[in-house]
Amino acid sequence: MSYKNDFPMFARFKKEKKPLVYLDSASTAQMPQCVIDAVREFEETTRANVHRGIYELSERATECYEGARERVRKFVNARRAREIVFTRNTTESINLVAYSLTKTFFKKGDHILISRGEHHSNFLPWQMIAKEKGIILDILELNKEGEIAIEAVKKALHPKTRLAAFSHISHVLGTINPIEKIRKTLRKRNILFLVDAAQSAGHIPIDVQKIGCDFLAFSGHKMGAPMGIGVLYGREEIVHTMEPFLRGGGMIRKVDITNTEWDELPYKFEAGTPNVSGAIGLEAAINYITSIGFKEIRAIDEKLTKRAFAQLKKIPGIHIFGPEDPRTRGGVISFTIEGIHPVRSSIHFQQDSSHRGRLRRITSNWVHPHDLATILDREGIAIRAGHHCAMPLMKYLGVPAVSRISFWVYNSVSDIEVLGRGIEKALRILA
Ligand SMILES: Cc1ncc(COP(=O)(O)O)c(C=O)c1O
Numbered sequence: 001m002s003y004k005n006d007f008p009m010f011a012r013f014k015k016e017k018k019p020l021v022y023l024d025s026a027s028t029a030q031m032p033q034c035v036i037d038a039v040r041e042f043e044e045t046t047r048a049n050v051h052r053g054i055y056e057l058s059e060r061a062t063e064c065y066e067g068a069r070e071r072v073r074k075f076v077n078a079r080r081a082r083e084i085v086f087t088r089n090t091t092e093s094i095n096l097v098a099y100s101l102t103k104t105f106f107k108k109g110d111h112i113l114i115s116r117g118e119h120h121s122n123f124l125p126w127q128m129i130a131k132e133k134g135i136i137l138d139i140l141e142l143n144k145e146g147e148i149a150i151e152a153v154k155k156a157l158h159p160k161t162r163l164a165a166f167s168h169i170s171h172v173l174g175t176i177n178p179i180e181k182i183r184k185t186l187r188k189r190n191i192l193f194l195v196d197a198a199q200s201a202g203h204i205p206i207d208v209q210k211i212g213c214d215f216l217a218f219s220g221h222k223m224g225a226p227m228g229i230g231v232l233y234g235r236e237e238i239v240h241t242m243e244p245f246l247r248g249g250g251m252i253r254k255v256d257i258t259n260t261e262w263d264e265l266p267y268k269f270e271a272g273t274p275n276v277s278g279a280i281g282l283e284a285a286i287n288y289i290t291s292i293g294f295k296e297i298r299a300i301d302e303k304l305t306k307r308a309f310a311q312l313k314k315i316p317g318i319h320i321f322g323p324e325d326p327r328t329r330g331g332v333i334s335f336t337i338e339g340i341h342p343v344r345s346s347i348h349f350q351q352d353s354s355h356r357g358r359l360r361r362i363t364s365n366w367v368h369p370h371d372l373a374t375i376l377d378r379e380g381i382a383i384r385a386g387h388h389c390a391m392p393l394m395k396y397l398g399v400p401a402v403s404r405i406s407f408w409v410y411n412s413v414s415d416i417e418v419l420g421r422g423i424e425k426a427l428r429i430l431a
Helices: 033-045 056-076 090-104 124-133 150-156 179-188 276-292 294-312 369-378 391-397 413-430
Strands: 084-087 111-115 136-140 161-167 192-196 215-219 230-234 252-255 260-262 318-320 332-338 384-386 402-406
Touching: 033 276, 056 084, 056 230, 056 276, 084 090, 090 124, 090 192, 090 215, 090 230, 111 124, 124 136, 136 150, 150 179, 161 179, 179 192, 276 294, 294 318, 294 332, 294 413, 369 384, 369 402, 369 413
Parallel strands: 111 136, 111 161, 161 192, 192 215
Antiparallel strands: 084 230, 215 230, 252 260, 318 332, 332 402, 384 402
16 A cells, blocks of 8 residues: 555655655655644644633643643553653753753763764763763664674663663664663663654654653654654653753743742643644644554565665665664665765775774775765655764764665655666766
8 A cells, every 4th residue: 555645745846857756754754644734723723822821722722732742642652641741853852851860860970871873862962961060971882783782781881870872773774772671771770761762753663661761752753743843751750850951931830039840740841832733743643653553664664675675785886784684674774885986076984993893994986975865866866865963873884974765654666666776877977
C-alpha cells in the first residue's frame, strides 16, 4: 500500500516537472494532509491562549492542548500526563534537562557519559555544563558496527557517573541502540538515563516504562507534525525536584517581589505561550502513525533499507556506514563514494593521532557529498549531505562529511531506483 497520496507535497512540488523523491525524512518528515487539516481546524475554530482565559474559546483551546498531552502520554506509555512537557524540539528538551540538573543535581567532579555518535543536540548541552560546573564528560567509543555495546558501557562507567545520554537510533549510522539493556546496567548503579528518541519516535514503538528511562526527548517535525513542537518525557520522581529552565508567564503559582513559587508539573517547564497548534498537529500525527501501525512502518523501513543496500552496493567505490542487516537499523543510510573518478572538490582529512578511531585518509578522488546532493537535487531527489551535526562521529569515521538518505512511509522502491540512476548520472558528470 502506498501512503504517498496522504502527503500533498508530492502532488504540489515538482522540480522542473520531475516528481519529488524525498529522502531526507531523518531531517524533517513531510506532513500528511490530516495533520495540516487538524492545525487549520484549530486555528480557524478554536484559537485562543490556553490556561489563561475563562471564556469558552480559551477553555476549548486548553482542552485541545491538554488532550494532545494525553495523546502523547499514551503514545510513549508514560504513567501520568504531567510527565509530558511540550518543548520546541529534541534540542530544547535536552537543553532543559542539562540546564535544570546543573542547578540542583550535578556536583563538581561528577561524570556524564555520552557516545561519540551523538547528534550535537545531545553533545553540546553536556559539554557546556561540564565546562561550567567542573563535570567530566566521558565519551563512549562505538564498536565496529557503529553500535553502543553493553560491555563498552560497563567499562566506561565511573563510580561518579550520574547520568548517561544516548540516542535510540543513530541519525548517521542508522543503528538501533540496545537502550533497554543499557538501562539495566545503569539502574544497578543508580545512574539517570536520557534517551534521544529524535530518530525513533515516528519509526518504532516507544514505551518509557519498558525502557525505564528517566528522560526521553523527541521532535514532532520528524514524525509528520509541525516544526516547533517537541516533547520531553521526564519521570515525575526526578522532574518534580528540577528547577525550571525558562521563567515567565504560565509557570508560577505565586509571585511577590522577592520570591516565587513554581506551578505544578508540567507547567513549571512551559513558560510563556506554548505552541498550541503544534501540539494539536502532533496529536494528529500520532493518530496518523497509529492508524498505519508501527508494524507496517517498520516493514517499510526494512524493505527500503534492504533495497537501498542492494542498489548502492553496485556503485564502485561506495562505502556504506553501519551494519547491513535491516533488522538492526532504522531507515537511515549514510555513505561516501571514493576512488573511482577524479573529482572537482577534493577535501583532505587531517588524521588526528589523539584518538583511536578507525580513521581513513580521504584521497583527492573523493566525491564530495555536497556535489552529489547538488546534482541529485536537479533530478528532484532530496538527500542530505554534510557532517549531520555529528562532527565527533565524522572524525571517528575519518571523513568530513557523508551523504545520507532516510525514509518514511511515503517512500517506495521506485524512489530507490530513481536515486540509483541519479547517482550514476552524478558520477558521470563529476568525472
Ligand atoms: C538523533 C538526533 N538528535 C537530536 C536532533 C535534533 O533535533 P531538532 O533539530 O528537532 O531539535 C536530531 C536532528 O536531526 C537527531 O537526529
